[in-house]
Amino acid sequence: MTTVPSKLYADDVSLLMVLIDTNPFFWSTVKNTFTFSNFLSHVLPFLNSILLLNQLNQVVVIATGYNSCDYIYDSSLAAPNQRAESLLGKLEEFVTRDEELSQQNSIEGVWSSLLSGSLSMALCYIQKVFRSGPLHPQPRILCLHGSPDGPGQYVAIMNSIFSAQRSTVPIDSCVIGSQHSAFLQQASYITGGVYLKPQQLEGLFQYLSTVFAADLHCRSFLQLPKPVGVDFRASCFCHKNTIDMGYICSVCLSIFCKHHKKCSTCGSVFGQAQTNVASASDRKRKTTET
């Protein structure tokens, strides 16, 4: 029952939800070139400049960790004229807590961060803003992400993307890792956001302020980066591998990388593999052609 009330607020008032990747495993891999504190020195001026662009602008920061996610800054709760630097205390607390949690758990396989959790939290927050009445700022989500995709989060992330699309909330992504993120490419493509992988991280502030600072209304006048192709590959349910061709269960649409006798999701037992879903329409086409 999501409703998108019409926006009576001036169209240049924004609510910016920033999701910061704090995954210690990611930051330890890029230590030599671009440190976490380096990164913050680019991000904080950017947040301050958003708040200065319009008095009514609002910034909320959510930290995406390896073991947990949490709100670390909300400009609507901060004291007047307080700058975004005040989030540093809460951020430090969060990072220590997150690290304590990882000592309890063994680290297995891919060290992705919990993007699905922070996206879900951001969307809940945005719904609260929608509910607050017809006068609300225009929300958008900005993911500053570096960790690789966690194929185990595929379903949860897709659910978040569709919910954002239904409420017309664009998801912008700025990928600071070495590889493209297929999840964020799809998120930005489906929700109409901007996907960018900066070439030179030393100039991160410039990228942020030229591409991601413009409000949704201004975007129609700007030449923003165009997607360099979107990776629409899916991940199979059996091994969580990313595949471009696979088998689909006709009952529940689960994806598998190879032929199975039984669907592990819905329990259906399969006959022999059918290569074509549209065999009937095929037949029909042939008869009309002859």
Added chain:
Amino acid sequence: MNNFEHREINNGEGKRYTREEEIEEDEEDEDEGNGRGLDAWERAYADERSWESLQEDESGLLRPIDNKTLYHAQYRRRLRSLSSTARAARIQKGLIRYLYVVIDLSRAAGEMDFRPSRMVVVAKQVEAFIREFFDQNPLSQIGLVTIKDGVAQCLTDLGGSPESHIKALMGKLECSGDSSIQNALDLVHDYLNQIPSYGHREVLILYSALSTCDPGDIMETIQKCKRSKVRCSVIGLSAELYICKHLCQETGGSYSVALDEPHLKELVLEHAPPPPAIAEFAIANLIKMGFPQRAAEGVISICSCHKEAKVGGGYTCPRCKARVCELPTECRICGLTLVSSPHLARSYHHLFPITPFDDVSHSRLSNSRQKRPITCFGCQLSLLNQVNMPSPCVVCPKCKQYFCLDCDIYIHESLHNCPGCDSFRQSMSSSRTEE
């Protein structure tokens, strides 16, 4: 007699539900600031029903109904019944459906008891239904059939593009002559017999007439549909007919009669979510499919579907690298079925539903007040009311996080993720009711 009873029951059940929907819609209207601009005396009694939004308290005083808690309670009931049926039926859902929508355009469709006329209202609801259907059943197909002058006519072939169906329907809105269920069933049956064995065959008839003029024995046709496992459902616009009820009973469909436009809308949209698959209805199969990548904007290439050079967009078949313009489709070169993975992912929340949240009882609130968080985990809304007393909230049984009532509804109806479970690595693996 039978007919009368049915409508009465329907009235009892259906009414309260529609009321709620209307209250919700009213609130939305207010947000949009249109349509509500009329003064009280200018509005019709029938849409207003202001007396229904009052209730009597213990001392006999009238007061407005607290819509929010009422709505939430109702949503909880719906959620609980949904999750219990889902658990009973495992997660088998007929997700590849082949549905023919049969629209009665006989003389009776011109009646004006629905405004401006039955056929206009039906067409409007069918349009909404088609969009909702493709949103919920990404790989399914719909075909449209009309009945006019006693003859059934195929308006559109089975296909997956909502726009082409809607366009065809809107261009053909005239009514005349008698109606024939048998002719429609015969036509649809022949088409549905050709579809692959794993598909679910369904017919949804929107019937305005009070009789059917058939060329032969309709009972035989009904048996034929039953043998071919075609599930037939009928939504009537006038009164209950024995033959429709019989048809639905025999083929496992549902029969209902619409009381008014909101009720009709509700009945039609009930057919959009996938019905629980009854194992014998379709044979499960693994289908080979490809997930093409979208090419970069600004690249020029020749597409295999129109045989034209196009700039930008387009998808590349993973097997033969041919370019196609739209998904879902079948590769013209190698025959592989091409879908976009987000297309499939739209239905995954049916497979991995999140567990319903538990109400936090008042006694538990006062006992463990110091331990209880003061904000909603999802949206950071304060869970205390104006007088600093705990307001109603819910808790996720898996991650033990507290949520406000609005988030509860949003999480279960639109988001389909628990923010709490997804935000803690330990609980990640167990967040969904998979096994």
